[in-house]
Amino acid sequence: xxxxxxxxxxxxxxxxxxxxxxxxxxxxxxxxxxxxxxxxxxxxxxxxxxxxxxxxxxxxxxxxxxxxxxxxxxxxxxxxxxxxxxxxxxxxxxxxxxxxxxxxxxxxxxxxxxxxxxxxxxxxxxxxxxxxxxxxxxxxxxxxxxxxxxxxxxxxxxxxxxxxxxxxxxxxxxxxxxxxxxxxxxxxxxxxxxxxxxxxxxxxxxxxxxxxxxxxxxxxxxxxxxxxxxxxxxxxxxxxxxxxxxxxxxxxxxxxxxxxxxxxxxxxxxxxxxxxxxxxxxxxxxxxxxxxxxxxxxxxxxxxxxxxxxxxxxxxxxxxxxxxxxxxxxxxxxxxxxxxxxxxxxxxxxxxxxxxxxxxxxxxxxxxxxxxxxxxxxxxxxxxxxxxxxxxxxxxxxxxxxxxxxxxxxxxxxxxxxxxxxxxxxxxxxxxxxxxxxxxxxxxxxxxxxxxxxxxxxx
Numbered sequence: 251x252x253x254x255x256x257x258x259x260x261x262x263x264x265x266x267x268x269x270x271x272x273x274x275x276x277x278x279x280x281x282x283x284x285x286x287x288x289x290x291x292x293x294x295x296x297x298x299x300x301x302x303x304x305x306x307x308x309x310x311x312x313x314x315x316x317x318x319x320x321x322x323x324x325x326x327x328x329x330x331x332x333x334x335x336x337x338x339x340x341x342x343x344x345x346x347x348x349x350x351x352x353x354x355x356x357x358x359x360x361x362x363x364x365x366x367x368x369x370x371x372x373x374x375x376x377x378x379x380x381x382x383x384x385x386x387x388x389x390x391x392x393x394x395x396x397x398x399x400x401x402x403x404x405x406x407x408x409x410x411x412x413x414x415x416x417x418x419x420x421x422x423x424x425x426x427x428x429x430x431x432x433x434x435x436x437x438x439x440x441x442x443x444x445x446x447x448x449x450x451x452x453x454x455x456x457x458x459x460x461x462x463x464x465x466x467x468x469x470x471x472x473x474x475x476x477x478x479x480x481x482x483x484x485x486x487x488x489x490x491x492x493x494x495x496x497x498x499x500x501x502x503x504x505x506x507x508x509x510x511x512x513x514x515x516x517x518x519x520x521x522x523x524x525x526x527x528x529x530x531x532x533x534x535x536x537x538x539x540x541x542x543x544x545x546x547x548x549x550x551x552x553x554x555x556x557x558x559x560x561x562x563x564x565x566x567x568x569x570x571x572x573x574x575x576x577x578x579x580x581x582x583x584x585x586x587x588x589x590x591x592x593x594x595x596x597x598x599x600x601x602x603x604x605x606x607x608x609x610x611x612x613x614x615x616x617x618x619x620x621x622x623x624x625x626x627x628x629x630x631x632x633x634x635x636x637x638x639x640x641x642x643x644x645x646x647x648x649x650x651x652x653x654x655x656x657x658x659x660x661x662x663x664x665x666x667x668x669x670x671x672x673x674x675x676x677x678x679x680x681x682x683x684x685x686x687x688x689x690x691x692x693x694x695x696x697x698x699x700x701x702x703x704x705x706x707x708x709x
Contacts, residue, residue, distance in 0.1 A: 251366070251370050252344075252346045252370070253297050253343045253344075253345035253346070254294065254297065254345060254346045254347075254348055254359060254456070255296060255297060255298040255299070255300065255340065255343060255345060255346070255348070255429075256288075256291040256292075256296045256298070256299045256300065256347075256348045256349075256350065256354050257301050257302065257333065257340070257347050257348065257349045257376030258287055258288060258291070258299070258300070258301045258302065258318070258334055258349075258350050258527075259329060259332050259333075259349070259350070259351045259352060260272075260274040260301050260303055260304075260310055260351075260353075260369050260556075261302050261303055261304025261305065261322075261323040261326065261421075262274075262304065262305065262325070262326065262331055262353070262450050263304070263305035264305075264353070264479060264577060265275075265477070266480040266481075267480060267481060267484075268396070268481075269674060271306070271309070272305055272306030272307075272309055272440040272572065273353055273649065274310060274311055274352035274353055274658070274662050275306070275310060275313060275477070276388070276478070276484055277283045277488045277517060278355045278356075278478070278488050278491055278514065279491045279492065279495070279513075279515050280313050280515045280533050280534065280639065280662065281312060281355075281515075282325070282486075283312065283353050283355040284301065284310065284314070284352035284353075285313070285317075286304070286352055286355040287352050287354060287355060288301070288314065288317060288318060288402065289356065289387045289522070290357055290359055290362065290576045291348060291350065291362065292363045293362075293478065294348070294350065294359060296344075296364060296434060297345075298319065298340075299317070299318045299479075300318060300319045300321060300336055300340065301319070301323045301325055301340060302319070302320075302332050302333070302335055302336060302527060303320055303321070303322055303350065304322065304323040304324070304326060304332075305326075307320070307322055307416075311522060312708075313627055314688075318545060319339065321335045321336045321338075322335065323335045326705070327447055327448055327451055328437075328445070328446075328447025328448040328450075329423075329448070329449060330436060330439045330443070330447070330448030330449050330450045330452065330453070331447065331448040332403050332450075333349065333406070333432075333436060333450055333476035333572050334436045334448070337433055337436070338528050339428070340429065341433055342614050343429050343431060345593050346366065346370075346427065346428065346429065347422075347425075347426070347427045347428075347429045347431055347432060347448070348362065348365075348366070348425075348426055349425045349427060349637040350422065350423070350424045351423045351424070351477060353477050353478045353479065354422070354423065354475065354476065354477050354478075355478070355487055355491065355502065355520040356422070356473060356474045356475075356476050356487055356490055356491060356494075357422075357424065357474045357475070358474055358559040361379065361469045361470075361471075361474055362379075362424075364467050364469070365377060365379045365424065365426055365467045366426055368426075368465055368466075368467040368680070369426035369464060369465060369467075372463060373426070373463065373538060373621075374426075374462075374463045374464055374465035375427070375428045375431040375452065375457045375462035375463060375464065376425055376426065376428065376431070376432075376457055376464050376465075376487065377405070377425065377426045377464070377466065377495075378390050378392065378401065378421060378422075378424075378425055378454065378464065378466045378467070378490065379422045379424040379425065379426075379466075379467055379468075379469060380419050380420060380421060380422060380466050380467065380468045381391065381419070381420055381422050381453060381468060381472035381474070381475045382420075382468060382472060383418055383420050383472055383694050384418065384420055386415075386417070386419075386420045387407065387420050388407055389407065389420035389421060389536065389696055390405060390406045390407065390420065390421035390423075391404065391407075391414055391415060391417040391419065391420060391421070391449050392402045392404060392417065392419040392420065392421055392466060393405055393414060393417065393442070394419075397692065397698050400464075401453055401454065401458070401464040401465065401466050402454075402455070402458055403451075403452075403453075403455035403458065404421045404442060404446075404449075404451035404454050404455070406443070406444070407453075407622070408443075408444035408445060408449060409443050409444050409459050412454075412606070415487050415594070417495055419468065420475070421451060422469065422474075422475035423475075423477060424475075425450075426576075427453075430464060431457065431622070432453065434454045435456045435457060436453065436454050439452055439453070440452070441598070447622070448452075448572070454459050454586070459482060466485065470481075472611035473490050476535070477489065478494055481552070482514065490555070491513075491516065492509075492513055492514070494516075495514050495515070495516050495518075495555050496509040496512060496514060497509075498516075499514060499520050500524075502520070502522065503522035503523060504514075504520045504521075504522065504523075504525075504526065505523075505524070505525040505526065506526045507525065507526065507528055507545075510527050511528045511530075512526055512528065512529075513529050513530070513531045513532070513533075513675030514526070514531075514532045515532060515534060516534070517535060517536075517568060517693040518532045518535075518536045518538070519536075519537040519538065519549060520537075520538045521538060521539045521541070521542070521557065522541075523538050523540055523541045524538055524540060524541060524542040524543070524544065524606050525542070525543045525544070526540070526544050526545055527543065527544065527545030527546040527547075527548075527549070527562070528545060528546050529545060529546045529547035529551075529694065530546065530547065530549070531548075531549040531550070531551075532544070532550050533549070533551040533552070534552040535549045535552045535669065536550045536551065536553045536554075536555070537553075537555065537558065538550075538555040538559075539554075539555055539557035539558070539573070539575060540557045540558075541557055541558045542555060542557065542558065542561070542630075543559075543560045543561075543562070544559075544561050544562075545561075545562060546562060546563065546564060547562075547563050547576070548561050548563060548564045548565070548566075549564075549565045549566070549567075549702070550564070550566050550567070551566070551567040551568070552567060552684060553566045553567045553568070553569055553570070553571065553572040553583075554569075555570075555571045555621070555639065556572045556575070556591070557573045557574075558570075558573055558595065558607035559571055559573065559574065559575050559576075559577070559629045560576045560577065561575075561578055561579070561581075562578040562579055562616070562688075563578045563579035563580050563581070563629075564577050564578045564579070564580075564581045564582075564583065565581070565582050565583070566581075566582075566583035567581045567584065568576060568584075568585035568586065568614065569584065569585070569586065569587040569589070569591040570585070570588045570590065570592050571585070571590045571592045572588070573592070574591050574592040574593070574595045574629040575589050575590070575591065575592060575594070575595070576592075577589070577593075577595045578595070578596075578597070579583050579597050580597045580598050580599075581595050581598075581599050581601075582593075582595075582599075582600040582601070583595070583600075583601050584600065584601065584602035584603065585602070585603065586602075586603040586604075587601050587602060587603060587604050587605075587606070587650075588604075588605045588606065589606050590605075590606050590608040590609070590610065590625065591608045591609070591691070592606045592608055592609070593607075593608070593609065593610050594608045594610075594611045594612070594613070595611075595612045596611075596612065596613040596614040596668050597614050597615070597691060598614055598615045599612045599615070599616050599617075599618070600616075600619075601618045601619075602615050602617075602618070602620065602678075603608055603618040603619060603620050603621075603643075604618050604619065604620065604621040605621075605622050605623065606618070606621075606622060606623045607623055607624040607626070607627065607650065608625040609626045609627070610623055610625060610626060610627040610628075610629070611623070611627070611628050611629065612622055612629045612633075613628075613629070613630075615628050615631045615632050616630075616632065616633045616634065617634045617635065618633075619634075619635055619637040619638075619643075620637040620643050620644065620645045620646065620662065621635045621637070621646040621647070621648065621662075622645060622647045622648070623648045624648055624649045624650035624651070624652065625650045625651070625653045626650055627648055627649075627650070627651065627652045627653075627654070628652075628653050628654065629654050629655040630653075630654055630655045630656030630657070630658065630674060631660045631662070632656050632657040632658075633654050633655075633656065634658075634659050634660070635660045635661045635662060636659050636660060636661040636662060641678045643662075644662035644663040645662055645663060646660050646662045646663070646665075646666075647664075647665040647666065648660075648663055648665075648666045649665075649666060649667045649668035649669070649684060650668045651667070651669040652666050652667070652668065652669060652670050652671070652672070653670055653671045653672070654672045654673065655671070655672050655673050655674030656674045656675070657674055657675045657680065658672050658673075658674065658675065659675045659676070659677040660672075660678050661676065661677065661679045663680060664678055664679065664680065665681045665682070665684075666678070666681075666682045666688075667681075667682055667683045667684030667685065667686060668684045668685070669685045670682045670683070670684060670685060670686045671682060671687045671690065671691075672685070672687075672689075673684070673688065673689035673691065675691045676688060676689050676690040676691050677690045678690050684703075693708070
């Protein structure tokens with residue numbers, strides 16, 4: 251197969267989005283559309299990837315960084331004009347140019363591979379990726395020669411005759427071009443059309459008229475061709491990708507109780523026999539082991555979860571939860587936290603930048619920040635590790651088997667030794683040796699008969 255370079259059109263403003271953000275940076279399932287397109291084209295073996303930017307181009311370049319090369323279309327004069335801007339960069343390139351739009355986040359590797367295989371097998375100058383639509387309104391139509399089925403041209407919606415607009419095979423806006431055939435055709439484009447623009451679709455007719463072969467491959471699922479031009483279409487793309495992702499995981503042995511209320515990014519990994527309960531969002535690089543129960547109403551972003559873990563009503567991000575842990579409800583696990591095996595964290599607990607040992611328990615209503623907590627520790631209700639002195643963060647160390655009584659403050663930097671006890675209601679400001687009892691509170695004073703009958707009379 252010839253070498254492949256992708257050319258992604260991402261210069262449009264997306265007026266119907268009514269947004270300051272460039273259209274192609276609007277996310278679908280947690281990633282900007284153009285990033286999803288770029289990641290997909292790389293899976294078919296592209297050696298170079300060029301993105302044509304325009305409106306908000308600096309933002310697009312800043313986001314994608316070194317993932318692509320960039321060309322700027324300073325004036326919006328149509329798709330053909332956009333592609334012409336890449337000639338200084340790719341004019342001498344010999345191979346296949348895979349042309350896509352940056353607002354088609356649903357296209358799959360399988361469809362692009364099939365397009366390229368058809369292009370290679372037929373030796374075509376251009377191959378169009380098409381789809382069949384019951385309602386093709388708004389899309390360019392593929393016009394074929396009657397009898398032979400040979401592709402003749404592509405007619406845009408605004409320029410089509412009634413009999414042409416009745417055609418249900420549409421142009422998806424994705425093509426494979428022989429690079430040496432493409433550039434001369436671009437010089438022949440005309441803006442004599444309803445929109446006064448240079449259409450890349452007109453290249454098809456130019457190639458046919460000069461005797462070159464144009465092939466077409468019809469994708470099996472027309473949903474992949476969806477181009478996002480409005481917030482409603484953005485929501486539709488989100489729904490389609492969510493349903494596709496959920497089906498994928500269910501086929502792998504994951505139980506999703508209510509797919510309609512479950513949002514899983516395609517990049518997530520989930521083990522067999524895990525159950526995902528309603529209202530759950532799994533985002534980013536989250537990896538979940540086998541036999542877990544996640545949800546209801548939990549959000550995990552970039553979280554590594556072991557096997558047989560329970561997490562319900564939990565928000566966790568950029569952290570790790572090891573095998574057998576039981577988390578929730580109403581728990582917040584913040585970045586750089588590692589929850590050890592068989593740890594129990596109950597309601598209304600926040601853990602941040604902390605390492606928690608095996609079998610430790612935070613039953614309820616605690617804040618554990620910047621701490622190293624050993625194994626088998628019990629943290630009483632209302633305990634706080636006081637990690638911030640107004641300028642710097644400090645760490646708290648709690649040894650194995652320690653027991654911290656309820657409503658205690660451990661003022662960092664401070665260490666509590668192995669198997670030590672902290673009396674309830676204590677404020678601990680000094681290190682506690684192993685196997686010690688520390689009580690840091692005022693002595694109780696009781697004044698009997700302090701309230702007199704006159705006290706009630708005054709009220």
